[in-house]
Amino acid sequence: MRAEPPLLRLEAVGHHFGGLTVLRSVSFDVPAGAIVGLIGPNGSGKTTLFNIVSGYIRPLAGSITYRGTPLERETIQQRSQAGLVRTFQTPQVFEQMTVLENVMVGCCKLTRTRMLQDLFRTPAARGQMKAIRDQAEAACERFRLASLRHQPAGSLTAGQRRILEIARAVVGRPSLLLLDEPSAGLNMQEIESLRDWIVRLNADGMTILLVSHDMGLMTVAHTVHTLYFGEIIASGSMSAIQRDPRVREVYLGV
Ligand SMILES: Nc1ncnc2c1ncn2[C@@H]1O[C@H](COP(=O)(O)OP(=O)(O)OP(=O)(O)O)[C@@H](O)[C@H]1O
Ligand SMILES: [Mg+2]
Structure with missing residues (x-):
């Protein structure tokens, strides 16, 4: 029996801006039904990766498949119509x-x-x-x-804009939702609600790829990948990642 392809697969994705290499051979899967997290210090390439997956930037190396089909030629709109929807680090309303x-x-x-x-x-x-x-x-x-x-x-306030952007992203019931720093600008109560929404949306069948610096929020992820200078240096559950010596040194600063 042939195994189902993952909802999203990144294979050896690479990108640079001029002489600045931002992503080096990044590979990971986002299985259907999962919450996958992406962490990494500022400038490690998280948003660039989101821009590539959602079609704002064409990668200079590697490939991306969605439901087993190459995404390279699909426009932003076609990706969105296929159920791949993202929010922005700075909310776009x-x-x-x-x-x-x-x-x-x-x-x-x-x-x-x-x-x-x-x-x-x-x-x-x-x-x-x-x-x-x-x-x-x-x-x-x-x-x-x-x-x-x-x-x-x-x-609207910064927090309300953020929530509006998320509401607009999920109302069309995307299959894969990419959230770039969704808790930035939210207060504690709003972050709690956001956490509940992420868990509920996922329970309803939405697959989520989450970028966040908020380690508390990141515990919703089933698997977390750590980017450092454009390379994945560790992957696993949030608790395993937090114990990883390399991650502690380069990201958590302990
Ligand atoms: N359009 C661009 N042109 C040139 N350099 C860029 C461009 N976009 C991003 N960069 C650079 O690429 C690197 C990665 O940026 P990116 O925004 O992907 O990081 P990030 O992990 O999302 O960071 P943060 O946690 O601060 O949001 C940074 O050095 C950034 O300055
Ligand atoms: Mg970013």
Whole structure:
């Protein structure tokens, strides 16, 4: 019997910016249903790896497969439509649009321009719009954004923007969610909620690749990979990683 391919597979991925080598032969799998963590000091290449997986940057070496199919030629939109969705280290929200409209964009998995052109056009589109709105309203409730839903996203605090971005990312039920430093800018209570959401989304079947400097949050991950100057230097459970002498020396500073 043939084994199922992992949801995401990175094989010998390499990248450099000019003379600066940022990733050297990075290989790991993200199995379907897992929460996989990625840690590493500032500048170790975590966001660059996310940019490569989500299609913002083409890798200069190696290959990436998603559900066993090479991703190289897929655009950002095609990846998102295939269920591969990411959030950004600095939350990206549509400032002029309301919180609810921002979440609606996530339901459509389309670019803002395309969505605004298409919506309202035909009765069928208006019916679809109602369904999308209902779905977005429910997500606002779930992520405790309901009282803010008619406010422009530009008026939100850093923490609220972060939560809005996560709500917009998950409302379309991605298969693979990439979260880049999702707890940055959140208070303790918001981090607790974030942790609960990650666990719940995963229990509902969402596979998650998580980058975080927050070691408490990182304990949600089943497997953690440690990047150091673009190389994976240790992989395992968070507790094993925390005991690894090399990781302690280069990252945890102990
Ligand atoms: N577009 C770019 N052009 C040139 N250098 C870049 C570019 N993007 C990132 N870098 C450099 O690549 C290295 C890795 O950056 P990256 O943002 O991937 O690190 P990171 O692990 O996400 O760090 P942090 O924990 O601070 O978010 C850094 O030295 C950074 O300055
Ligand atoms: Mg980063």
